[in-house]
C-alpha cells in the first residue's frame with residue numbers, strides 16, 4: 400500500500416457499476432479498493448477527481464471529524480452528477496450545512512424524531528400497514544409491492560408528521576424521483592426543486608393562517624424561520640422521509656425472498672425483527688454512492704494525505720461489508736449483531752429520522768411476513784428493475800404474488 404500523495408493511484412470512475420447478477424453487493428471496484436487501497440482516488444462525471452474512503456474505520460473517522468465539511472458550496476465538494484450539484488447547492492438544507500447553522504436548524508426537529516416520540520406512533524403505523532395490505536390483497540393474489548405498500552406506507556407517515564396532504568403524493572413523489580435520479584438534467588432538477596419549494600412555501604403560508612400540530616405548522620409558529628427556510632426543511636424531511644424507507648422495505652423483502660433460510664428463520668422467530676432490520680440496513684445500504692465531504696485542512700488518513708479543498712466520498716456500503724467489523728459480511732444473517740453499521744451515516748449528520756425508519760421497517764417487514772405466508776416474487780429475479788440510476792438504491796417495482 401502506498402503512502403503520501405496520490406500519484407501512484409489509478410482513479411476509479413464513480414458511481415461504479417455493480418456486477419451483473421450481484422445486485423445486493425457493492426460495486427466490485429469499490430470492494431477491491433477496500434481490500435487493497437482503502438483510501439483511493441475516484442473520477443467524477445466532469446473529469447474532476449476526489450478521494451474514495453471505503454473502510455468502516457476510515458468512513459467513521461471522516462464523518463466524525465469537523466475538518467471535513469458537508470457544505471456543498473465549498474470549492475472541491477464532490478458531486479456525482481451535474482444535477483446533483485444543482486440539488487445540493489441551489490437551495491441548501493441543513494444536511495449540506497456545517498455547525499453551528501446545521502445544529503441550530505436540526506435542533507428544531509430533534510424532539511419530533513426522538514425514540515420515545517416515534518415509538519408512540521407504533522399503533523398508528525401498524526394500522527396504516529394493515530390497511531394497505533387489506534387493500535392490496537382484497538380479491539387479488541398479485542401486486543406491485545412498491546406501488547401498493549412499500550412507498551405509500553412511509554409517504555402516509557411523513558405526511559401525517561409534517562401536515563402535508565397525502566392527496567398530493569403523486570406530485571411530491573414525482574419531484575423526489577427527479578431530484579434523486581442520476582439521469583436528471585440540471586434543468587429537470589432545478590424545476591423539480593422549484594416546484595417543491597413553491598408547494599411548501601404555499602403550505603407554510605396556509606399553516607400560518609390555519610395552524611395544526613404538524614411539523615411545518617410548528618416550524619412556522621416558532622417565528623425564527625422565514626417561509627423559504629421552513630420550505631427547505633420541509634422538503635428535506637418529505638424526500639428523506641419516504642424515498643429511503645420505501646426502498647429499504649422493498650429491497651429487504653426481495654433480499655429475504657432470495658435468502659429463504661433467513662426468511663424462514665425470521666418467520667419462525669419474529670422476536671428477531673429488530674436485529675434483522677439492522678442487518679438488512681447493513682447488508683443493503685441503500686445510500687449507496689458515498690456520502691460527500693470536503694477537507695477544510697490537510698488530514699492524514701489510511702497513509703494518504705488529503706489536502707484542504709479536496710473532496711471525499713465515504714462509501715457506506717463497502718464500510719458495511721468490512722470484514723474487520725462484520726466477519727462473513729457478504730452474507731445476510733438475520734441473527735447477526737449488526738448494530739455498528741453505518742447505513743444511517745455517522746457523526747453530526749447521522750440520520751435524524753432513524754428511529755422512525757426503524758419503527759416503519761420493523762412493522763412493514765414483520766407484517767408482510769406474518770400476513771402473507773405464501774409471498775413470492777412474481778417475475779424472474781433477472782427482470783427485477785433495480786435502481787442503479789438513483790441516488791437511493793432499491794427497486795423501481797417489485798411484482799409479488801402470495
Ligand code: HEM
Pocket residue numbers: 469493494495505557635636637639640641643644647685686690691742743744745747748749750751752753755756
Ligand atoms: C440523514 C440514511 C430514513 C431524515 C441521513 C444520512 C443517511 C441517511 C446516510 C446522512 C447523510 C450525510 O451525512 O450526508 C437514511 C436511511 C433511511 C433514512 C438508510 C431509511 C432506511 C429517514 C427518514 C427521515 C430521514 C424516515 C425522516 C424524516 C434525515 C435527515 C437527515 C438524514 C433530516 C439529515 C441529518 C443532518 O444533516 O443532520 N439519512 N435515512 N431519514 N436523514 Fe435519513
